[in-house]
Amino acid sequence: MTMTKKLIITLLLLISIAFVHCLAFHVELEEFEPPRQEEQEAPVGEGSGEGWQEESTSEFPYHFRKRSFKNWFQSKEGFVKMLPKFTKRAPNLFRGIENYRFSLYDMEPNSFLVPLHLDADSVVIILQGHGVAEFVTAKTKELFHLTKGDVVRLPSGITHFAINTNQTVPLRFAKITIPVNNPGQFQNYFSAPSQFQQSYFTGFSKEVLSASFNIPEELVGRIFFGPQQMGQGIMRRITPDQIKELTENSTSPSNKHKDKSTKFSPFSLFTHDSVSSYTNDFGHFHEAHPESFDQLQDLQIAVTWTNMTQGSVFLPQYNSKATFVTFVENGCARYEMASPYSFQGEQQQQQWWPEQGEEKEEDMSGQVHKIVSRVCKSDVFIIPAGHPFTIVSHDENFVSVGFGIYASNSIRTFLAGQGNVLSNLDTVATRVAFGVGSKVAEKLFTSQNYSHFAPTTPSHQQS
Ligand SMILES: *[C@@H]1O[C@H](CO)[C@@H](O)[C@H](O)[C@H]1NC(C)=O
Ligand SMILES: *[C@@H]1O[C@H](CO)[C@@H](O)[C@H](O)[C@H]1NC(C)=O
Ligand SMILES: *[C@@H]1O[C@H](CO)[C@@H](O)[C@H](O)[C@H]1NC(C)=O
Ligand SMILES: *[C@@H]1O[C@H](CO)[C@@H](O)[C@H](O)[C@H]1NC(C)=O
Secondary structure (H helix, E strand, O other): OHHHHHHHHHHHHHHHHHHHHHHHHHHHHHHOOOOOOOOOOOOOOOOHHHHHHHHHHHOOOOEEOHHHOEEEEEEOOEEEEEOOOHHHHOOOOOHHHOOOEEEEEEEOOOEEEEEEEEOEEEEEEEEEOEEEEEEEOOOOEEEEEEEOOEEEEEOOOOEEEEEEOOOOOOEEEEEEEEEOOEOOEOOEEEOOOOOOOOOHHHHOOHHHHHHHHOOOHHHHHHHHHOOOOOOOOOEEEOOHHHHHHHHHOOOOOOOOOHHHOOOOOOEEOOOOOOOEEEEEOOEEEEEEOOOOOHHHHOOOOEEEEEEEOOOEEEEEEEEOOOEEEEEEEEOEEEEEEEEOOOOOOHHHHHHHOHHHOOOOOOOOOOOOEEEEEEEEOOOEEEEOOOOOEEEEEOOOOEEEEEEEEOOOOOOEEEOOOOOOHHHHOOHHHHHHHHOOOHHHHHHHOOOOOOOOEEEOOOHHHOO
């Protein structure tokens, strides 16, 4: 008897715990619509694991908050933060972009990023500040001056270094990386040792290095294995005189003159003729397509810069092929997206029924999942191909940059505003499809006379 009673009590207890959990879960789901003013950054380290768990189950997988970034390097001279692999969050949803990694760099004034190469291609957008990057090959040294809105293609294996040349403003850039050895994984290879990472020369014996460089083994030991660079990170302080010397003696093909530029010269999203732009009182949009830039062509990466005025909507649209990884550079906005894909409990499914294999059953429910999230400075959000989306900057100016993956021949199709695709439907098609009379059919998709960006308050409501 007592056993049965105990069992019943245990069961009741379990049920009530489950119930409370469900409630808590529900509240969390509801909670992230209202604006959060100052997003607190979770401390990196012991607390971050917990934040990750909570985040992956209670938020839309398309939205990576600032705290999702992991510190890869941090010192007085700057930091490098990287997002975990997208598939770590949602293995099925992001399988197509598994091989791409997003990171954020910040270099303090007068700092130097020591020479390195990667087993990955990368594309960089300069978000803020002034700096130089030098690409070094056995035959050439190319130094480029960089500023806000510049796009840099970093070929896999190229030895390069960077300097923040400004005395007061940090140099910040966002980077998408496409590994060449292992999907979603890459490494940085440094010739010089630091406290942070060994020199790649430590992979060789001192005997070989001594013979190769024709220097004594003792010197080899001191330079490549020695402790003298300990305490030094991969970003180091550099004096204004050293900056001057470095930048004066290098060839410097200007970014501004197209004729002089080489295949991998940086270009500006704001001034280059081949960048497509939309602009009106409510926003500016610049997009570099891979078809128009050698730098982006083989990687099939598109690059965008969006700047919206408070009280604007970036009209509903979708991309035909490109999936955009979008980083919020400034302000906050509401991102709305329609997704026919179910993502509820993606991670649990993987853990509970691994024997079902990788494939998840296709969602045939016909349901549209309404993805609504308030995205703020340093957040990342994903816009998959084909998904209609919009961005609304209600209460703040909003600036974001985007990297479009699989962007070759991708077309951006607007669903509202002048020249939108639906306004080009035959009136008969509109009438039959939406079940409206001809008068409504004519007005439905043609009443918005702004294109691309529009005010959040419809003009017919204004007095
Ligand atoms: C540093 O950046 C600030 C702000 O963009 C600018 O006004 C200043 O001229 C820059 N200084 C140098 C030395 O580049
Ligand atoms: C840079 O050029 C100056 C002369 O213009 C020269 O004095 C100096 O040694 C050069 N520095 C390096 C590192 O080559
Ligand atoms: C956004 O656009 C406004 C108006 O053109 C401009 O003043 C501002 O500097 C821009 N900001 C960024 C970060 O592009
Ligand atoms: C847009 O249409 C509204 C009426 O719907 C009109 O009042 C307004 O002047 C138009 N604006 C432009 C820029 O054509």
